[in-house]
Amino acid sequence: MTDVRCRIIEHRTSDIRQYMKIAVIKYNSGNVQSVLYAMERLGVQAELTDDPEKIRAADKVVFPGQGEASTAMKYLKERNLDTLIGDLKQPFLGVCLGLQLLCEHSEENDTDCLGIFPVKVKKFVPENSQEFKVPHVGWNELENLKDNPLLADLPANPFVYYVHSYYAELSDLTLASTHYIHDFSGILHRDNYYAIQAHPEKSGLVGEKLLSNFLRI
Amino acid sequence: MLTKRIIPCLDIKEGRTVKGVNFVELRDAGDPVELAKIYSDEGADELVFLDITATVDKRKTLAELVTKVAKAINIPFTVGGGISTVEDVKVLLNAGADKISINSSAVKNPQIINEMAAEFGSQCIVVAIDTRNVDGIDFVHTHGGRRATLLKTQEWAQEVCDRGAGEILLTSMDHDGTKAGFSNGLLAEISSSLSIPVIASGGAGTMLHFKDVFTFGKADAALAASIFHFKEIGIPELKRYLADSEISIRK
Numbered sequence: 001m002t003d004v005r006c007r008i009i010e011h012r013t014s015d016i017r018q019y020m021k022i023a024v025i026k027y028n029s030g031n032v033q034s035v036l037y038a039m040e041r042l043g044v045q046a047e048l049t050d051d052p053e054k055i056r057a058a059d060k061v062v063f064p065g066q067g068e069a070s071t072a073m074k075y076l077k078e079r080n081l082d083t084l085i086g087d088l089k090q091p092f093l094g095v096c097l098g099l100q101l102l103c104e105h106s107e108e109n110d111t112d113c114l115g116i117f118p119v120k121v122k123k124f125v126p127e128n129s130q131e132f133k134v135p136h137v138g139w140n141e142l143e144n145l146k147d148n149p150l151l152a153d154l155p156a157n158p159f160v161y162y163v164h165s166y167y168a169e170l171s172d173l174t175l176a177s178t179h180y181i182h183d184f185s186g187i188l189h190r191d192n193y194y195a196i197q198a199h200p201e202k203s204g205l206v207g208e209k210l211l212s213n214f215l216r217i
Numbered sequence: 218m219l220t221k222r223i224i225p226c227l228d229i230k231e232g233r234t235v236k237g238v239n240f241v242e243l244r245d246a247g248d249p250v251e252l253a254k255i256y257s258d259e260g261a262d263e264l265v266f267l268d269i270t271a272t273v274d275k276r277k278t279l280a281e282l283v284t285k286v287a288k289a290i291n292i293p294f295t296v297g298g299g300i301s302t303v304e305d306v307k308v309l310l311n312a313g314a315d316k317i318s319i320n321s322s323a324v325k326n327p328q329i330i331n332e333m334a335a336e337f338g339s340q341c342i343v344v345a346i347d348t349r350n351v352d353g354i355d356f357v358h359t360h361g362g363r364r365a366t367l368l369k370t371q372e373w374a375q376e377v378c379d380r381g382a383g384e385i386l387l388t389s390m391d392h393d394g395t396k397a398g399f400s401n402g403l404l405a406e407i408s409s410s411l412s413i414p415v416i417a418s419g420g421a422g423t424m425l426h427f428k429d430v431f432t433f434g435k436a437d438a439a440l441a442a443s444i445f446h447f448k449e450i451g452i453p454e455l456k457r458y459l460a461d462s463e464i465s466i467r468k
Contacts, residue, residue, distance in 0.1 A: 033311060037288045041288075066338060066340070161293055165339075201291070202291065203291070205291070
């Protein structure tokens with residue numbers, strides 16, 4: 001842990017450009033504030049916005065999320081944010097519900113999502129409710145990490161904080177998996193689109209490392 | 218593997234921690250933000266802030282504190298104490314809290330659990346239950362355990378789960394403050410019958426008590442206050458002990 005901490009502190013003050021423009025997409029999602037605070041702790045200013053021009057012009061885009069899939073998709077469509085998200089070229093990071101919305105379809109109220117990742121989102125169904133409760137709440141490991149800049153300099157099987165009832169299935173685009181009831185996609189990646197099911201903004205030093213790695217992509 | 222969580226609880230009054238804290242490295246033992254940071258750096262998995270302020274300005278003071286905490290720490294935290302409306306929850310979540318905890322207000326108006334869960338999602342609604350055994354039966358108590366109700370603890374736990382609570386924080390008033398161990402029998406009964414996580418509270422005195430609450434009590438998380446505040450047990454040594462005892466724990 002000490003190693004990670006040293007590296008993070010070093011990165012906080014070195015090569016992340018202070019003037020980098022980061023847009024956090026504003027929609028009817030819960031607690032986005034903690035994502036903004038996490039960016040602040042890394043020494044960069046992020047702006048919460050639903051202005052298409054600002055989102056297009058940003059160096060990096062973060063798509064947080066907490067809430068229900070169909071309501072979130074409806075909101076995005078009404079504001080044409082769905083097409084905008086699909087057209088973006090800069091590094092893009094979906095978080096939690098943000099990951100699920102980037103997938104093809106979610107079982108949560110049978111919702112068609114953005115389709116960036118051709119992956120299906122399903123509800124956890126525990127075979128044994130004593131052992132496996134839903135939602136999946138707490139700290140769990142990222143496993144089978146692929147070689148990718150987003151995962152640079154992380155400890156082996158790092159712990160991240162999860163709160164979710166739906167999960168994205170494993171796919172070729174899975175950068176890291178997590179085991180709960182079965183393996184699921186902890187992190188997905190395609191082209192400029194990255195997404196994390198856990199909450200990096202609440203995942204201690206590992207989470208800060210994931211976010212600072214993203215800012216460096 | 219999903220790990221068991223260790224959760225220090227901070228009692229807050231008018232924006233300051235109360236109930237005594239004994240940390241040599243603290244500049245100001247009453248500053249909740251400073252204490253929260255220490256716990257977070259030491260490896261606490263989550264924090265709970267329980268506000269016991271009874272003034273009209275309470276909501277504003279608490280929201281300001283929540284923002285300061287949210288800016289300072291990078292682990293999840295729950296805020297509880299006197300929360301009774303959807304608007305209260307909104308203010309605290311917008312200020313940066315990850316979850317809120319309700320207790321007496323849920324007993325008084327159970328429908329509020331459904332409303333809060335529908336508005337913000339179950340994942341951020343913790344229902345705290347204070348329980349006391351009366352003549353062999355566990356009954357829910359409110360107002361810090363002082364006021365008895367006719368609700369049976371097991372039945373109320375099932376009801377709050379059905380109404381959309383995301384987690385239950387179960388405090389045994391019989392064990393609270395005794396340092397003689399958690400209420401493992403009742404915890405195991407409730408945890409096994411529910412599909413949502415149970416946080417155990419009340420009775421922590423030794424590291425063995427934590428091991429027991431995770432094995433015999435089947436708890437998903439364990440909460441304690443004074444033993445952490447007075448450094449009777451350090452979080453790093455507790456986590457080492459639990460890991461050595463083959464309890465799944467975040468290192």
